[in-house]
Amino acid sequence: MGIRLGANRYGKAENRVVRIVRDTERHEIHDLNVSTSLRGDFASAHLEGDQSAVLPTDTQKNTAFAYAKEHGVASVEDYAIALGRRLLTATPAATGCHVRVEEYAWDRIFVGGDELRGHDHAFVRRGGEVRTAEVDVTHDRVVVTSGLTDLVVLKSTGSEFTGFLRDDYTTLAEADDRILATSLTASWRWARSEGTDWNQAHAQVRSTLLEAFATTYSRALQETLWVMGRAVLERRPEIAEISFAAPNKHHHLVDLAPFGVENHGEVFIAADRPYGLIEATITRDV
Numbered sequence: 001m002g003i004r005l006g007a008n009r010y011g012k013a014e015n016r017v018v019r020i021v022r023d024t025e026r027h028e029i030h031d032l033n034v035s036t037s038l039r040g041d042f043a044s045a046h047l048e049g050d051q052s053a054v055l056p057t058d059t060q061k062n063t064a065f066a067y068a069k070e071h072g073v074a075s076v077e078d079y080a081i082a083l084g085r086r087l088l089t090a091t092p093a094a095t096g097c098h099v100r101v102e103e104y105a106w107d108r109i110f111v112g113g114d115e116l117r118g119h120d121h122a123f124v125r126r127g128g129e130v131r132t133a134e135v136d137v138t139h140d141r142v143v144v145t146s147g148l149t150d151l152v153v154l155k156s157t158g159s160e161f162t163g164f165l166r167d168d169y170t171t172l173a174e175a176d177d178r179i180l181a182t183s184l185t186a187s188w189r190w191a192r193s194e195g196t197d198w199n200q201a202h203a204q205v206r207s208t209l210l211e212a213f214a215t216t217y218s219r220a221l222q223e224t225l226w227v228m229g230r231a232v233l234e235r236r237p238e239i240a241e242i243s244f245a246a247p248n249k250h251h252h253l254v255d256l257a258p259f260g261v262e263n264h265g266e267v268f269i270a271a272d273r274p275y276g277l278i279e280a281t282i283t284r285d286v
């Protein structure tokens with residue numbers, strides 16, 4: 001029975017890179033979590049303890065920080081592409097490099113007299129939502145996947161869930177007017193990315209998702225994801241597919257009858273766990 005080394009890759013995960021742009025009085029902040037991973041022929045490191053082909057993960061970390069200065073972070077996608085290309089070039093045994101970047105957003109603090117512009121160098125962290133970029137670089141192509149996580153949205157009406165399959169274990173009541181809420185993870189893969197304005201594209205996809213969520217009557221979270229994904233593919237022809245993971249954040253109507261109080265969809269308990277998990281990929285035919 002033969003035993004062999006299978007797929008392997010290595011890199012530095014979750015470098016917390018904070019880049020301040022301070023060329024003028026008005027600073028900008030890019031707050032990143034950067035992971036890099038190289039793959040290729042690293043068999044001798046595993047089988048023979050030979051490190052001669054291995055660019056250390058410590059060097060990958062250093063490059064992530066150095067590139068935040070040398071290349072800058074005009075967008076997370078631009079930065080990830082540059083970093084991936086650099087690590088691939090620096091490592092002859094590598095056939096590919098995968099870079100994942102998460103960006104935590106900060107808003108300017110608004111103080112008296114400063115209402116329109118916000119403070120030049122004081123920021124408040126925007127909770128929750130994280131922007132993501134994943135870039136895969138090989139010698140002949142770059143694949144860019146943009147995205148976001150923890151986009152928390154809620155509709156207080158305009159959502160039902162009825163007509164579902166029932167069996168002996170089904171207790172769920174039909175809901176013709178319920179709260180629909182989720183903490184959305186979405187990622188969209190670009191078929192063409194040359195010359196893309198990544199920041200504009202991200203804002204446009206995000207607002208398309210939000211608009212579709214807000215304006216579509218929902219018969220199930222599944223249908224809402226389909227409508228949101230289709231709207232994004234219609235808006236941006238360069239996007240090949242979009243994938244969603246959407247926890248159904250259940251809001252259960254509280255029974256106030258024991259207290260003689262009516263509850264017409266006004267008081268809910270927001271359940272933490274378990275949650276329905278609805279996942280879907282919407283793809284463009286090629």
Ligand SMILES: O=c1[nH]c(=O)c2[nH]c(=O)[nH]c2[nH]1
Pocket residue numbers: 161172219220221222248276
């Ligand atoms: O939008 C929904 N989809 C489901 O598949 C489902 N299942 C369930 O119990 N509630 C819901 N809601």
